[in-house]
Amino acid sequence: MKRKLAEHDSLKITIEQTGDKFHIKESSTFRTKEIDFTLGVPFDYTLADGTEVSGAWEMEGDMLKGKFTRKDNNTVLTTTRTLVGGELVQSYNYEGVDAKRIFKKQ
Numbered sequence: 001m002k003r004k005l006a007e008h009d010s011l012k013i014t015i016e017q018t019g020d021k022f023h024i025k026e027s028s029t030f031r032t033k034e035i036d037f038t039l040g041v042p043f044d045y046t047l048a049d050g051t052e053v054s055g056a057w058e059m060e061g062d063m064l065k066g067k068f069t070r071k072d073n074n075t076v077l078t079t080t081r082t083l084v085g086g087e088l089v090q091s092y093n094y095e096g097v098d099a100k101r102i103f104k105k106q
Helices: 001-005
Strands: 012-018 019-027 034-036 043-046 052-060 064-070 074-082 087-092 097-104
Touching: 034 043
Parallel strands: none
Antiparallel strands: 012 019, 019 034, 043 052, 052 064, 064 074, 074 087, 087 097
C-alpha cells in the first residue's frame, strides 16, 4: 500500500545552503515538512511513512551523503543527493536494496 501511495506522490524538494547549514523543504501531496541541519551534526527525522531515524549528512565533493539509523530496529539507510545534468538524483540503499529518484528543476 505504501509503495502505491509513493508512486502518486508529487514530492518537491527545495534546498537552501548557507555554508555548512542546510534548510530543506519537502512538499508533497501528503505532507509538507521543513528540516534544518548542519553537516556532520546528527539529528532526528521522521520519514513519510512514519519511520523514525537518526543520523547526519556529510558533503563528499559535490554529493550530499546521509547515513541514518532506524530507531525501531537499528538498520541503516544510506542516501545520496547529487546534481546530474541539471537534475537532482537521490539514491537510497536499505538492507541491500537500491532505489533512485530523480527530481527535475523547476
